[in-house]
Amino acid sequence: MRSLIIARRTRVLAPSRLGLRIIEAHGCHLIHVISEASGDLVWLRWFDIGQTNIQSIIPLKKLRVLELCENWRQADHRLLELWVDDCDAPLQLRELIISYCKEFRRFPNSIGRLKQLRKIVLDSTKHLESLPEEFCQLQSLEHLELNSCDGLSSLPNSMGNLRKLRHLSLLGCKKLGRLPDSCKELRLLQHLSLSSCPNVTFMSDIMENMSNLEYLSLTCCYQLEELPRHITNQVSLRELHLEHMWNLREIPVKIDQLNKLQKLCVGGDLLTSLPASLGDLSSLTALEITNSTSMECLPDSLGRLSLLERLEIDDLGVKSLPESISQLTNLESLWICRCPISELDLGVGSFSSSLSKLKTIELSDNDLLSKICISKDCCAGLETLTVEKNRNLTEIKELPSSVRNLVITRCPKLSALPSFAELTSLREFEKIGCYQVKKIEGLNHCRELEALKAYTWWEMPNIESLEYMERLRVLHLTGMRKSVVEGCIQSMEKWPGEIKVSTRAVRNAASLVNSLAIPTLSVVDSCSNVQTERKQGPKLVFEQPTNGNAIIVCFVVRTPGGAQMIGVSGDSFSTLSSYAKVEEGAWVWIGLFTQRSKWYTSNAYEARFSGENGMVEKGLVAMVEEDRVTEVLRRLLGVMEI
Structure with missing residues (x-):
């Protein structure tokens, strides 16, 4: 046997006889397996090591790959160091990875003797303050990551001796000060990250x-x-991140010399403009400009970025987009967030026929945005439009027929939507918090609709029948009037794979449970067979339905503290999730589960009420044939009223 993966409860007898070369172990109780392994061990990955050091535990002589990871929840037995005696150094080691060993304090001085070491990754430590000078004797080191090392304040002065270094990441080293001047000698360096330093x-x-x-x-x-000073001389540079640089005042005029640059992310409070030469970045495909509230306009030269596919602007002072954007014929994604733009009109003037490859538009938190118009002539290929939290938006005037996903949320002043009669490609429609929309014209023409989500009756006032939506698989009608929901359910020839409905009150809790005249798998009375936990409340555990059947779960919970939440583990499995207040201190929960859901990953699920000190007054878990689901839904609705 050459390799072995050991779980926490696995027992391995006489490990020294196995001749192991590769071990992956989970748990500190497996010390005997690792320490007794033969001297041929070349690869070890050990999780939850629970040791202060690894000397005399791990056979290091032939080890080439060593990966150690602690359980960050465990308070004791923290790894402090690797080995103490220099004679125990693993001279053939090529990769060393140490993760979440928060108490790790130092590398041994003998680290410089590991002449074959090519990769070091140290992630999430608190007490490592510096590296020994011997660290820079690692002549073969190509990859070095010291990420989230909160205590690291300096690097060795001879860092430039790591001549073969290609990848250097110091992400999240919050105390790190000045880099050694010798770093300029890292001539082969391809990746340098100083993010969050x-x-x-x-x-x-x-x-x-x-x-x-x-x-x-x-x-x-x-x-x-x-x-x-020489950043514009980096002719091989492909990705440049300059976000959240509070004291940066300008971008170099010669930035156009970076002719291989494909992605640029830039932003800072003191940036007031971008150089016109930005438009000459001939290879640029993604541009993100963020957190620059002093920047009131974008350069017209943006239109020269002929290969640009994604443009994102976030938290700028920009009041309008430059007309030259119409020249971005390869643009696929446009994202505008937290900008004082008053109108987005992609349908007139220079935008009349230009952005044919644009597939995604997202508009979020633009407080002054009042009108959106996106014509089919301009954006004939648009597939997804997301409009969120634009509190002064009043009108969406036009949309192209190519739209497949339309999400409109938290726009309280929105009162006018275009007719849906031409949105024949629409697959998903979600509308939340848009109470001024009184009617949606032409919804019955959306025969390709697969998901329909609305969360109050005011969201979807003119829904009366779903018989024309043959492809519907997800239906959320929460807070609807009883007559509307009943009409929707009755009109469905094939019920969707996921349904969520709820009402505001239940007339009679007992009749709700007792009215289900179907064979029950288990019935719960007065907390019988119900597991109660003080913090998380009572729960019912049930298995997934067999083929051709659905599971009905229903129980009434009484709690003096009021209800906080009623839910199911893995909520995406729920096809009907409904709860309503019965009377003061009493709530009812109904769940429906079916094999049609494609997310099933285990055989057991639980319905849980999270109010403290709750008591299940009555409940059941029942199985019903799928072709009777509509009948059961109607029966449940029969005992609900506003």
């Missing part, structure tokens, strides 16, 4: 010799007032 600084010409750099992130480097 708020105190980091470096010499202005640190990138003078980094001609191979392909990825650079300085996001959240708050101390930087200007970019490195």
Whole structure:
């Protein structure tokens, strides 16, 4: 046997006889398996190690890959160091990965003897403050990640000796200060991330010799007032992140020299404009401009970005889009958030026939946005439109017939929608918190509709029948009038795969349970067979339905503290989820589960009421044939009233 994966409860007898070379172990109780393994062990991944060091535990002589990960919930037995005696150093080690060992404090001085070590990853430590100078003797090191090392304040002065280093990530090292000047000698470096290092600084010409750099992130480097002097000489650079740079005042005019740059993310409170040369980034496919409230306009040169596919602007002072955007013939995604734009009109003037490849538009939290018009002539390929939390939006005037997904939420002043008669491709429609919309014209023409979601009667006032929606698979009609919901249910020849309905009151809790004249799998009275937990409340446990059947779950809960939530583990499994107040201190919950749901991953589910000190007064778990589901739904609705 050459490899072995050991779970927490696995017992392995006489491990030294197995001749193991590869072990993946879970749990600190497996020390005997690892320590007794033969000296041929070359690869070890150990989770929940529970040891202060690994010396004399792990046969290190031939080890090439060592991965250690602690259980961050465990308070004791924290890994403090790797090995103490230099003679025990694993000289053949090529990869060293240490994750979530929060008490790890230092690398041994003998780390420099590991001449074959190519990759080091250290993630999420608190007490590592520095690296030994011997660390820079790792002549074969190509990949170094020191991420979320909260205590790391400095790097060795001889970092430049790591001549083969290609990947350097110092993500989230909050105390890290000035980088050593010798870092300019890392000539082979391709990936450099200093994201979320708020105190980091470096010499202005640190990138003078980094001609191979392909990825650079300085996001959240708050101390930087200007970019490195030679950043525009990085002709191999493909991705550049400059978001949340509070003290950055300008982007270099010569940024157009980065002719291989494909993604640019930029943003800072002091940025007032972008250089016109930005439009000459001939390879750029993604542009994100964020958190620059002083920037009131975008350069007209953006229209020259002929390969641009995604444009995102967030929290800018921009009041309108430049007309040159109509020249972005390859644009596929447009995202506008938290900008004082008053109108989005993609249908007149220069926008009359241009953005044919645009597939996704998202408009969120634009407080001054009052009107949206997206014509089919301009955006003939639009598939998804998301409009969220635009509190002064009053009208959506026109939409192209190609729209497949339409989500409109929390727009309280919206009162006018275009006719849905031409939205023949619509697959999903969701409308929440748009109470001024009194009628939706032409909804019955949306015969391809697969998901319909509305959360109060005012959201969908003119729904009376669903008989024309043959493809409907998801139906959420929460808070609807009884007559509306009853009409919807009765009109369905084939009920959807997922239904969620609820009413505001139940006339008689006992009759609701007793009215289900169907064979029961188990009946609960006065908490019999119900597991009650003080914090999470009582629950019913049931298995998934067999083929051709559905499961009905129904119970009444009485709690003096009032109801907080009633739900099901894995809520996506629920095809009908309804709860309503019966009387003061009493609530009823109904659930319907079916094999048609494609998300089934286990055989047991539970319905849980999360009110404290709750008592299940009456309940049942029953099985019903799928062809009787509509009948059962009608029967349940029969005891509900407003």
